[in-house]
Amino acid sequence: MSQDEKKDIVLSVKDLKVTFTTEEGVLSAVDGVTFSLERGKVLAIVGESACGKSVTAFSILRLIQKPGQIAGGKIIVYPKNKPPIDITSLTEKSDMLYQVRGGLISMIFQEPMTALSPVHTIGNQICEAILLHQSVTNKEAEKHAIEMLGKVGIPQPERRLQQYPHEFSGGMRQRVVIAMALVCQPEILIADEPTTALDVTIQAQILDLIKSLQRDLGTSVIFITHDLGVVAQIADDVAVMYLGRLVEQASVRAVLKDPLHPYTTGLLKSLPRNETKQARLPSITGNVPSLTHLPTGCPFHPRCPDSIPGVCDVGDNPVMERLPNGRLVSCCGARKFKEMTKT
Amino acid sequence: MNDLKIEPLLKVKNFSKHFPIYSQGFGRKQIDVIKAVDNVSFNLNPGETLGLVGESGSGKTTCARTILRALKPTSGTVIFRTNGEAIDLVKLKERELKPLRTQMQMIFQDPFSSLNPRMTVGDIVGEPLYIHKLARGKELIDRVDDMLVKVGMKPEHRQRYPHAFSGGQRQRIGIARALIMRPSLVVCDEAVSALDVSVQAQVINLLEDLQEELNLTYIFVAHDLSVVRHISNRVAVMHQGKIVEIDETESIFETPQHAYTRMLLSAIPHPDPDIKLEFTPISDSTEI
Numbered sequence: 001m002s003q004d005e006k007k008d009i010v011l012s013v014k015d016l017k018v019t020f021t022t023e024e025g026v027l028s029a030v031d032g033v034t035f036s037l038e039r040g041k042v043l044a045i046v047g048e049s050a051c052g053k054s055v056t057a058f059s060i061l062r063l064i065q066k067p068g069q070i071a072g073g074k075i076i077v078y079p080k081n082k083p084p085i086d087i088t089s090l091t092e093k094s095d096m097l098y099q100v101r102g103g104l105i106s107m108i109f110q111e112p113m114t115a116l117s118p119v120h121t122i123g124n125q126i127c128e129a130i131l132l133h134q135s136v137t138n139k140e141a142e143k144h145a146i147e148m149l150g151k152v153g154i155p156q157p158e159r160r161l162q163q164y165p166h167e168f169s170g171g172m173r174q175r176v177v178i179a180m181a182l183v184c185q186p187e188i189l190i191a192d193e194p195t196t197a198l199d200v201t202i203q204a205q206i207l208d209l210i211k212s213l214q215r216d217l218g219t220s221v222i223f224i225t226h227d228l229g230v231v232a233q234i235a236d237d238v239a240v241m242y243l244g245r246l247v248e249q250a251s252v253r254a255v256l257k258d259p260l261h262p263y264t265t266g267l268l269k270s271l272p273r274n275e276t277k278q279a280r281l282p283s284i285t286g287n288v289p290s291l292t293h294l295p296t297g298c299p300f301h302p303r304c305p306d307s308i309p310g311v312c313d314v315g316d317n318p319v320m321e322r323l324p325n326g327r328l329v330s331c332c333g334a335r336k337f338k339e340m341t342k343t
Numbered sequence: 344m345n346d347l348k349i350e351p352l353l354k355v356k357n358f359s360k361h362f363p364i365y366s367q368g369f370g371r372k373q374i375d376v377i378k379a380v381d382n383v384s385f386n387l388n389p390g391e392t393l394g395l396v397g398e399s400g401s402g403k404t405t406c407a408r409t410i411l412r413a414l415k416p417t418s419g420t421v422i423f424r425t426n427g428e429a430i431d432l433v434k435l436k437e438r439e440l441k442p443l444r445t446q447m448q449m450i451f452q453d454p455f456s457s458l459n460p461r462m463t464v465g466d467i468v469g470e471p472l473y474i475h476k477l478a479r480g481k482e483l484i485d486r487v488d489d490m491l492v493k494v495g496m497k498p499e500h501r502q503r504y505p506h507a508f509s510g511g512q513r514q515r516i517g518i519a520r521a522l523i524m525r526p527s528l529v530v531c532d533e534a535v536s537a538l539d540v541s542v543q544a545q546v547i548n549l550l551e552d553l554q555e556e557l558n559l560t561y562i563f564v565a566h567d568l569s570v571v572r573h574i575s576n577r578v579a580v581m582h583q584g585k586i587v588e589i590d591e592t593e594s595i596f597e598t599p600q601h602a603y604t605r606m607l608l609s610a611i612p613h614p615d616p617d618i619k620l621e622f623t624p625i626s627d628s629t630e631i
């Protein structure tokens with residue numbers, strides 16, 4: 001892809017496949033996902049539950065555990081002033097992997113309650129991350145931790161450092177988790193639904209915080225969410241996932257204002273708009289099929305309003321294609337559109 | 344609205360639910376009280392949907408549950424109108440409440456934990472009829488089948504267990520269980536917030552269709568303001584146990600009067616990158 005090479009890429013994921021071996025057979029939770037993250041940008045991965053967005057994020061940090069495994073593909077990080085690292089080729093216990101985890105790439109998890117240890121103080125937990133990745137003394141680490149807590153907007157960081165997670169409210173806990181993730185100045189931050197468990201008022205503050213920290217520190221962010229409102233506020237680029245595959249990828253404005261894939265269109269339409277008592281919400285019919293019984297052809301065709309019999313329901317999955325206008329979409333209908341514009 | 348002609352289905356007046364806090368150890372003394380619901384008053388007309396919104400901890404769920412007498416109220420009156428009679432729910436004893444329970448039902452938030460995994464769908468949906476001895480045998484099965492079809496499921500689903508269904512379908516089972524008694528008042532406690540967007544729209548549509556068909560009155564508790572705006576006729580905004588503002592949906596969203604309502608509305612992210620969030624927390628908001 002010539003267009004991508006010109007950009008300053010910090011992470012590239014190519015044809016990633018993650019499978020889970022279960023009693024019902026081998027399920028592909030992520031099937032051929034390809035995307036790249038530009039340095040200093042925010043990429044949002046959007047999709048419904050069980051579409052593989054978290055699994056994608058976990059595999060970037062090699063956190064997939066048995067019975068799951070990365071079955072194929074490449075994940076390459078391009079750190080600043082360092083040679084690129086192929087994450088998929090690293091062995092489970094290599095030093096390099098430990099450096100990548102938490103040092104180069106760090107993660108914010110959904111539940112601020114479960115992401116923190118209840119039996120260690122906040123200071124203890126933040127300093128642990130610093131001491132693991134930097135050669136500093138305990139004193140320096142503590143100073144660093146206080147500074148970071150101040151940055152994420154926690155009042156009286158010196159006192160708060162001595163406290164345990166149960167002494168913090170949900171929003172404050174999420175701030176601590178963000179501080180922990182950013183304290184080693186990672187190049188990439190993966191945020192897995194960081195605001196889903198929070199109230200809208202607190203969500204607004206956390207989004208604001210992530211945005212301003214991202215701007216100040218120049219971190220590249222992969223933001224996983226199912227909330228299209230949040231996407232509009234934080235992302236530069238958006239990748240939409242359905243059943244383990246990317247269906248559409250473009251800038252946030254393009255995806256939200258002019259969606260090409262019928263799934264993206266359906267998702268946007270089914271959001272209750274800010275109008276009072278409209279007649280009925282347009283909804284996507286049917287349910288998300290189970291990974292054990294994937295439909296043939298395009299996995300979305302049984303729910304797709306524009307599905308073309310004989311085109312969408314046969315053959316293999318449609319692959320991600322670049323349309324003449326530069327947009328990436330994997331849809332048989334879009335392919336038809338491409339052929340039409342050619343002739 | 345021609346409120347004057349219609350008698351409200353539910354009249355809530357000076358309604359409170361306080362939780363006492365005791366000191367630790369022997370001789371537990373009451374040291375404080377949490378006013379989860381504090382002096383709340385509102386009316387609810389038949390066939391109407393009242394949205395109850397607020398942040399977590401604002402008392403919206405406690406308020407709804409206490410009205411249904413799932414919790415014992417501290418003070419106030421709740422006049423519930425049924426078969427032309429007006430009954431004060433607060434004064435009733437447990438035993439006197441049981442026949443009234445058929446009139447008031449609840450739909451829960453989590454479709455995974457609110458269904459017993461060891462019961463078949465038919466048992467779950469039919470249990471209220473069995474408990475209230477309203478139907479048995481063939482008639483019970485017929486009514487369950489009928490209800491399952493109404494919520495968009497198939498009669499043959501009756502023999503299957505909840506684990507075989509997706510989140511959206513489970514929520515439909517929860518709705519069927521609540522509506523099989525033909526209640527007049529239904530409390531939807533975050534009934535769609537655990538669902539994915541595409542399924543959420545289906546369930547919202549279903550709730551609206553059933554409301555029209557069965558003439559239901561909803562109290563719709565939710566934190567998602569755009570869903571509330573879509574489904575409600577009127578909205579009550581709760582903050583620290585009190586209703587700070589209650590009005591027609593349109594007025595709440597277009598011309599919010601209370602500073603807290605304005606703050607809550609400004610925090611909603613719009614799915615449009617050109618509308619930026621301009622959120623400023625007000626000082627009396629709960630510490631985050």
